[in-house]
Amino acid sequence: MSGFAAVRLPDARWHPAEVAFWVALAAAPFVFPGHLVLGSQVLITGLFALSLDLILGYAGIVSLGHAAMFGAGAYTAGLLARHGWGEPLSGLAAAAVAGAAIAWATSFIAVRGGDLTRLMVTLGIGLMLYEAANQAARVTGGVDGLSDMAVRDLLGVFPFDLAGRTAYVYSFAVLFAVFLVCRRIVRSPFGLSLRGIRDGARRMPALGSPVRRRLIAIYSVSGAIAGIAGALLAQTTQFVGLEVLGFARSADLLVMLVLGGAGWLYGGLIGAALFMVAQNQLSSMNPVYWQFWLGLLLVAMVFVARGGVVGAIGLARERILGRAAR
Amino acid sequence: MFTSLPGVLFDGVAYGSLLFLMSIGLSVTMGLMRFINLAHGAFAMLGGYVCVVGMARLGVPFLATLPLAFLAAAAAGAVLERALYRRLYRRGPLDQVLFSLGLTLMSVAGATYVWGSGQQPMHLPGFLLGQVRVLGVDLGIYRLFLVALVATITAALVLLVRRTRFGARLRASVDDAQASAGLGIDVTRVFSVTFALGSGLAGLGGALAIDVLGLDPTFPLKYLVYFLLVVVVGGAGSIAGTLAASLLLGLFDVSGKYYVPAAGAFVIYALMVVLLLLFPGGLRRGAR
């Protein structure tokens, strides 16, 4: 009966490496007090990457337009703060609704059609929103961006300081809370069904699974989270530029997630950290170099990783962290 | 306002023809190899830079740079297909997206490094400038030239596909690559030649587009969505579908910018979403 005793199923247990990871992140304000502004940006981008991981890593939807939901959240929170409603947490909630609404509305086309249609639809929606925001410059600030936001103190007590301390703690708390929810989702039967859809979309209806409904659900949740990330950006930097809706943001996000490895939640966080730190260093030298080497890295990753980029990184990961990495 | 309608429509047709030239290669390779190639615009850009360098540095007349642009892009396509693309045909869409995105970034960075990030100035030869009055409407001579050239090339393509042995092999491979290989068709060769041809046409289109769309290193990314749009809406692998989609897109884009400038590019993207809703498989497949 040796077979069954060794079987591992998705559960809620925490691997020691995970605990260490979060403790390290929480300790950052004390260890690196001077880098908290970059730190919050990394956390926010990590949250954004997490939202993409839900649909890409777990449901298999390749999206080139995830910035649409991110930007929707950013503008929602930004506009609220600009026009008198500066309370951060409710702004966050409004942004989540905005992100979810856009995701939900577009999910109907996004979950039908083949890979190319999906890619086009996600790309197209992103571009559409970008253009719309560009044209509605009176409302959004257009190319100049949205500023003059009066973001109130967090919980009425903590002001957003220039050192970025409040911003970091705020971003960390939101990231951790959302992460806990995502962790539950992917380890639940619903998460199992998403992996089923990703791996075997043909078999799922034969199991009685309403595939489209599941995809619409996870796509909307992902949109809500992306919206929250966008709102965090708006609130912590008190500025929203058009690029929050841009193709570059969606493309960079995809790269980040793939770098860290899609399908295990931490991939987005680690990828975001690596990408942003590297970009910070290399871009200041010469943006052309950054672009070129990034492109080369992508090409190399695709060729070196046999069976796909995600598969190879996953194999390496499993060897390092053991089965808990699933 | 409506007196300018024929002029606007003609501009739309000219723009659509240009789009067709640049997108047909992408459409056929997507229909044939089912490969999502986001780097297709880079070949168009290459053709554009060959034209500019040819004219500015080497003193080659404009018309002579056109075949050069075609050949350079076709050669680049052939080499890359053989070396890189060929190994990825069986991979999933994510890998294809990442690879072609990476190639695009490299080409954009490379172009910036070599030629700088500004717009490339280009001067058309005198006999292509100006306008001519046709049936009471003023039409740009260059745009007339574009439409005529693309019409000729389209006719040649249709002849190639319908009447030649290569064309037959191509059609069979698009229909069913596995069955065609089983029938003894050298599918690998069909792929390479098609890819090279498609890239070459894109390069030619890129050179022709300089005057209409401009040329700078961000060209592949800027116009990527238009190429993809045309392919998805027209249906990958279909010449007729791609042509219809290009013309439709060209007409809507130009008319939109002329009559509703406030909406900008929004019209195109909205049109795309609507068309995808109505025809999820592309115009060629018809309504669901």
Next chain:
Amino acid sequence: MSAVLRTEGLSRSWGALQAVKEVSFALQAGARHALIGPNGAGKTTLVNLLTGTVPPQAGNVFLDGDRITHLPQHLRVKRGMTRTFQITTLFPGLTVLESVLLAICERKGLGASWWRPVARHAAEIDEARRVVRDLQLEAEADVPTRSLPYGKQRLLEIAVALASRPRVLLLDEPAAGIPVSESAEVFGVLASLPRDVTILFIEHDMNLVFRFAERITVLVEGSILVEGTPQEIAADARVREVYLGEGSHG
């Protein structure tokens, strides 16, 4: 005995090729019914039409007397009709146990449950273990599907279908790819299923067909040639002609 699954004039073509031509067919409750015929006869297409994988161009399908002709596949599964695939259609990244568990969760409507981890669903895990044991996949319970040898994948193919506790089970060449010595075991598992499960299976191995089937339908070029008991079919001259002309299948 009533027909639990019935078709009337079912037709489906692919371009110029008529795969299924006005097939009117009835599957009796509790049957052990085989669908045989030469390659290209339309057997898989017929199963696709019955399960909703492919829509018909004419005709109707009835399950328990209800018309389900245009009902989506997953809703037919909810009504108790499940199938296996001729070409193994499983989940490469999921382990054997996870795959079976997935089927059980979907059946019990737990697919939308997003808070409790999979590991805490004890009842479902127990049931999954039983199914895995019944199909002799215990040793491979923790192995990802993509690492399984082909024969084991075919067993998993059936395990996943059984986990849905179907009332009507349609099997498309269940023993294909399984070594002859083991295929009898597979059919043994199927034979041990209770009579409230109705079974229709496509099979090329005539030994298995004649050992297991109680009724046989012969499909040739999209139409039913003849239908009857194994003895009647074995004795039928037309059937022998069709098969002698084709040669034997492995």
